[in-house]
Amino acid sequence: MHRLELTDLNKTFRNKTAVRDISVSLEHGVYGLLGENGAGKTTLMRMLCGILEPTSGTILCDGIPIRQLGGDYRMLLGYLPQDFGYYKEFTALRFLHYMAALKALPEEYAHSRIEELLELVDLTAERKHRLKTFSGGMIRRIGIAQALLNDPEILMLDEPTSGLDPGERVRFRNIISSLGKNRLVLLSTHIVSDVEYIADRILLMKDGSLLHAGDESLLLSKAAGCVWKCLVPEAQVELLERQRLIGNLRHHGPEVELRIISAEKPWPEAEPAEVTLEDAYLYCIKYTGRRR
Amino acid sequence: MNRHKNPNRKRTADKKGFRLTQSIQYSDHALKSMFTAADALLPIDETRRAGTCRLLQHEFRSRTVRPLQDNRLLFVSLLRYTDRHLPCLHLLGCIAMLLMLLTMSLYFPTPQDAGVMVFASMTLPCFLVFFSVFEFRQICFAGMGELSKTCFFHIRQLAALSMIFSGILNLIAVSAAIILVGRQWKIRLLHLGLYVLVPFLFMQCVCFGCMLLEKIRRHTWLCAAFLLPAAVFCLAAFQRPALYTESALFFWAAALFAGIVIFAGEMKLLFAKLDKGEILCTDWN
């Protein structure tokens, strides 16, 4: 089991700060990295994978800077980028063999591992099909397979569920849950339900800063007492939407049931509601951290 | 600062007359001797060592260690699965270039045609540079770059491998062209080598210079917009007869040397950018 320690991590692209002053320690377990698009999740992951060099700050793996570990660190690593390129003429099998060669895996080991993984991501039947014929979801699944090739102890998945259909999502969640026991898994997403059931810890990013790092209950407690449920006439919805943060809305005849995130009671008949991870996420994104 | 100025310390210093206050007394050798002497006074606790051994044995038994693959075999499997389209195309390009020179030699066989053939052998290899650039671009921009930077064989090694391969291929092709033209038209190989290599290196520098510039390297048409004028300039500049006299050889040698220095500098910069991830990821989110 490995420990990643990030200290005062910053990344600036010309005049844009994508990641600012992030200090956090990651150990084994599944970490859900939540944040809106553009919050700096991908940049952070790229730095953790050694793809991008931080402008300042350090990333240590078991006390050793990852730059210094070099190939040793990369041997521990499995990474699924948000958009990854591939040679379109390659078959799924050749792509995985190529990746196994890049990961310096012995041929025999690679053979058996590839068969295992194709089974895991349900692509055994398509193993000899060219990648250019694959759908977005299939490409995502082959991406997950390549990330798992070296049985990585540190697994980074950037938006792993994008392009997957609901069935595939469930399957993917099960895979990740089983993986997270003995290794460090960091998965970034802007979809709260992706991490709701599988993440042991939640990292919340906004405008490059880390707003929260801890378990789910801690995040939920931040929004405690700030989630309300109420039925309001349809005409009032627009006004409330302008004034308050609406988590959810559902039509009930002439009235609309609203889920409102607000520090004070937003509507005379509003009742406190149980906080979900999505509410807490919205609360933190809206009411905490740096303003643009 | 904790200084030792007690009488004992002074007495010791006096007793050992060779270690007085001059700085020369503490040469690296003397410091090493102090370490060696200190080592002798640091016995290793055998129970701790045995404890560590036991713990390691236990840890070792509980792990499944993957067998270590021979580096040569790893390299072979990398070559086996890698994409070979562009390298094959490059090879075909080299063969086509040599065939063109051969065909031209049939049409311009007389000693009076030597000028035409020298010019052809200077121009045609320049096109081979494009293959090197395409190969480099494929490794960095075909999308696999980000992924391969997280693997054991990472993009730096892949890019270096591709550059070495295309460099060797180009050099073989250029050498063949030099020998072919030099032998048939009785031109000294050293002279012809300089005439051929200078424009070749010039184009190489322009191409990889384009790769260094963020805005240009991402767009093929912008690359072309820079390369075509460079090629025209190259052709025009090398058409002056004065350049081919004995006395101009110094100029050619100097140009070759400058080209090599510039090219090496560009490579260093390009690889530094690759290391920082600047070439792979310019977006942020």
Next chain:
Amino acid sequence: MTDKDLMQKVHNGSQDALNTIVSRYYDDIYRFCLYLTGQTADSYDITQEVFLRFIRYMDSYRHRNLKGYLLIIARNLCRDYFYHRKDTACLEDTALPGREDSRLAQVEDSLLLHQALQQLSMKQREIIIMRIYEELPFHEIARITGCNLSTAKSRFRLGVKNLRKILEDSYEPS
């Protein structure tokens, strides 16, 4: 047997080869840690951790120089140790066995060396130990410490100058 052969055997599951590696490098790594930290008990702990990490990274080990690799881990663990301790290390009484025999001068020298080393900054100390004690070439030191060659050289020059000054000052008549 070379380190490479030993590593090959370890990868094939040989526990004897692992024992040989430990017995070959345990003392060196322990002393390296002791000179860096000045703490006997902690140095044993760090040395143990160095070998545990080494096993953990076994799958990814592809270095040519095994000792250099162990020193990288040791050096970083020592830095980690100081980072978490925050205070400056001072030499424990137990670091040196107080021998009441004829080697008093040697003991004093040794004590002086330990104390002088602890007065240097961590960066200068580690580079002096690597260069003078371990006799590593500068390019190897640069690789281990993650700096460039010229930085390693100038840091060494500065460190040796400081060490000499501290040692000389210790002998100044009061």
